[in-house]
Amino acid sequence: MLEIAKPSKNDTSAAALPYDSSAVSIWKNRTFLAVFSSYSLSLLGNTFHSIALNLWVLQTTGSAKLMSVVLITHLVISMLFGSFAGTFADRTDRRTLMWISDAVRFVLVAAIAVLIYLPNVPFAYIVLLTGLVAFAGVFRTPAFQASLVEIVGKEQITQAVGAISISDNIIRISGFALGGIAVAAVGGAFAIAIDAATFLLSAILLLIAGKFPYQAPKDEGIAKTSFKDDLAAGFHYVWKEPFAKAAVLLLPLVMFFFLSTFMLIQVMAVKVWHAQPFVFGLMEACIPLGYVIGSILIMRLDTRLKSRGKWTLWSVILMGPLFIAISFMTSASSALPLILLVGFLFSFSTTIIFIALRVAVEPSMQGRVFGLVGALTSVAPPIGLAVFSTLSDLYGPAVIIAASGAAMLLIGMIAYRRFTAIRTFQ
Incomplete structure (x- = not known):
């Protein structure tokens, strides 16, 4: 049976940090609210971007083949770099990694919006920027998933995961619908510009969140291992x-x-x-x-x-x-x-x-x-x-x-x- 041992009050190890029997409700946890809102906006940006870009490709080229190129680009990058990104998330400050990921995606998606607005831009440029957006985004997911315990502690983790699951479903549905409506109403370039704004707001919310309350302090005296060793250690x-x-x-x-x-x-x-x-x-x-x-x-x-x-x-x-x-x-x-x-x-x-x-x-x-x-x-x-x-x-x-x-x-x-x-x- 998987048992969870309660740490003593004097235990300051990383394993002990996530526990706090007096933890406030997740809805009164300012850090969680900021990160939760950031995650929701980032997810909205992902779904919005996906449908808006795909619809723009179909509307402008009429080619399902070109649309599949965009989808395959996302798929291949997620598959190839998931473990790489997860290792990176374990070696650095996860909050910093998340807001940098959102900030980079803001710049890249804004660039896609500009290229779509301009006439006669080679489709290869759109694919390249889309691949970079996917690459930046792949770092955010493991960093966020792994940081939840640093934000709410293990005592509140069920509440936090449940809230995120509900948000996932609502946003994935509404994101696809809103993306389609936006493309039809204001065009692909402006719809993707709106998408870029969600990543910017997400990054700002992460900066507002401040340091995660249960984050373990970095061990100064322990020798650092190489990235390759950490990647292998994960597998x-x-x-x-x-x-x-x-x-x-x-x-x-x-x-x-x-x-x-x-x-x-x-x-x-x-x-x-x-x-x-x-x-x-x-x-x-x-x-x-x-x-x-x-x-x-x-x-x-x-x-x-x-x-x-x-x-x-x-x-x-x-x-x-x-x-x-x-x-x-x-x-x-x-x-x-x-x-x-x-x-x-x-x-x-x-x-x-x-x-x-x-x-x-x-x-x-x-x-x-x-x-x-x-x-x-x-x-x-x-x-x-x-x-x-x-x-x-x-x-x-x-x-x-x-x-x-x-x-x-x-x-x-x-x-x-x-x-x-x-x-x-x-």
Whole structure:
């Protein structure tokens, strides 16, 4: 069983710093509010930038191929540099790394807006700047994920992760919608200029946040290791530490099957169920709504929710039969309750793991662990979408949804048996 030992009052080690039984609510924590707002703005900038740039490419060139170049650029950079960025986040001040990342993206995205506004600018310049934006952004994610425990302490980590999960869903949905509206209303250049402003505001909020209250002091007397050694140490830690290893294996698999299967459910709604636009909209809202409900429940129950690791693994297991049941539905309306429940289970199968990682993983290693998780979870969904869409064209969406559900059921059962570190997390 994964137990958390309370440190003594005289213990000033890095491991002890995150604990504070008298910690105020996260909503009264000025540093958390500033960083949370910064994260939300940065995420809004990411989603806004993605849809605005993609729509501009389609509107100006009409080429889906060129749009895919932009998407692939982001994907490749996230995959190649996730662990590199995570190692960097463990070797430097994470707050500084975050605001520099936002400031650099502000400059780069503003440059993209200028180039889009100018006539006859080679598309290669847009791709180059997009790659640099992705490279700067890849440093922010592990730095933010690893810094949460430095901001709120381990006693408040469930509340913080739950709040971020809710923000994630709301902003990803609204960001895509707002990006599309902005491009249609004011054009691609001005829409991307608005996007640049979100990164600037995010950087300012991080500067306002001040020093993180639970940040461990730097050890002056310890010899510094090389970047290469730290990078290797991160992979070694994940391989040897049971919880980190289990999470790095399980999360990409859940993302792979869940997102790919939901895409096929959308295909089925159009091609098989012939869903009306209103019903299709409700179906689109079911997943994030279920996820938000689950995240709120996790926040409210906090430590009163016992055997959280079992809740996580049972959620993975139960999503399998639900996908199989959805594949047999004859209409989108009848599938809505099942889709809502899948969104709820998806929250439990991911949010609790992200909470546990911050408890189980050493603070000095969290950047590297989250960097690796981010790299794998970013590459899994696009691969899944490509594979599942190809199979759907050959055998139909219902067959592949059922097969995916059976695979999730099997993976969940294997994980429940083999991933003891997750199963015993309290």
